[in-house]
Amino acid sequence: MQHLKLKSEWPIRASECRALQNQLADQVKLRPHRGVIRWIGGVDVGFPGRGRQTLAALTLLNADTLALEYSARAVLPTRMAYIPGLLSFRELPAVLEALACLPVAPDLLMVDGQGIAHPRGIGTASHLGLVSGIPAIGVGKSRLVGTFDAPDQVGKACRMYHNGVHIGYVLKSRARANPLFISPGHGIDPDQALDWVRYTLTGYRLPKPTRLADFLSRDRLR
DNA sequence: GCGACAG
DNA sequence: ATCTTGTCGC
Numbered sequence: 001m002q003h004l005k006l007k008s009e010w011p012i013r014a015s016e017c018r019a020l021q022n023q024l025a026d027q028v029k030l031r032p033h034r035g036v037i038r039w040i041g042g043v044d045v046g047f048p049g050r051g052r053q054t055l056a057a058l059t060l061l062n063a064d065t066l067a068l069e070y071s072a073r074a075v076l077p078t079r080m081a082y083i084p085g086l087l088s089f090r091e092l093p094a095v096l097e098a099l100a101c102l103p104v105a106p107d108l109l110m111v112d113g114q115g116i117a118h119p120r121g122i123g124t125a126s127h128l129g130l131v132s133g134i135p136a137i138g139v140g141k142s143r144l145v146g147t148f149d150a151p152d153q154v155g156k157a158c159r160m161y162h163n164g165v166h167i168g169y170v171l172k173s174r175a176r177a178n179p180l181f182i183s184p185g186h187g188i189d190p191d192q193a194l195d196w197v198r199y200t201l202t203g204y205r206l207p208k209p210t211r212l213a214d215f216l217s218r219d220r221l222r
Numbered sequence: 223g224c225g226a227c228a229g
Numbered sequence: 230a231t232c233t234t235g236t237c238g239c
Contacts (some may be wrong), residue, residue, distance in 0.1 A: 113228050123228070143227090
C-alpha cells in the first residue's frame with residue numbers, strides 16, 4: 001500500500017536511519033492483542049549472491065492447524081550494508097514486497113530478528129509491525145541487547161531486561177540448542193509473544209512459521 | 223580507547 | 230547473513 005511512498009522515503013544513511021528509529025520508537029505499542037488470529041505469517045530474509053541480493057521469504061500458516069497454506073518470496077538488489085541496530089532498513093523493502101504478494105493478510109507476524117529488544121526499542125519486528133499495521137513478534141536466534149539468566153530446561157523461559165525494562169524472554173525451545181530471544185514487536189505484549197512462540201513450536205529449535213520461512217529462503221521448503 | 227554487535 | 234561436506238555427539 002505505502003510502498004510507492006517507501007522508495008523515496010526509505011533512508012540509507014546510518015544517521016538518518018537512527019533518527020527515524022528514534023521517531024518511530026514512540027509509536028510502538030505493546031498493549032495486549034485482542035481479536036482472533038486466523039493466519040500466522042513467518043518472515044525470514046536471506047542475502048544470496050554474497051549479499052548482493054535481498055531475498056524475503058514469507059510463509060502463511062493456518063493458526064488452528066499450523067498447516068502451511070500460502071507462501072511468497074521477493075528479491076531486490078541489496079541497498080544497504082549490514083549495521084548492527086539497522087537491520088530492518090536492509091531487510092524490510094523486500095519483506096514488504098513479499099507481503100503484498102500474499103492472497104490473505106496475516107493476523108500475526110513472526111519475524112527472524114528482534115522486536116523491542118533493540119538499542120532504541122525498534123528492531124525489525126517492531127519496524128515491520130508499525131509499517132504493516134500487523135501485530136508482530138521478534139524471534140531472534142542470538143542476542144542484540146538485554147541481560148538475562150540462561151534457561152536450563154526445555155520449555156523454560158527467563159525474562160530479558162534492557163535499561164531496567166522487561167523487553168521479552170529467552171526461551172529454551174529444544175534440548176542441546178541455543179535459546180531463542182523472544183520480544184514483542186508491535187501490537188502485542190511480551191507474554192502473548194511468548195505464548196504464540198510456544199504454541200507454534202513443533203519439536204525443533206525454531207517455531208514453525210519462521211522455520212519454514214527459513215527453508216523457503218534457501219529453496220529447501222518441502 | 224576498548225569491547226559488543228539481530229541477520 | 231554468506232562461502233560449503235561430511236562428520237561427531239547427544
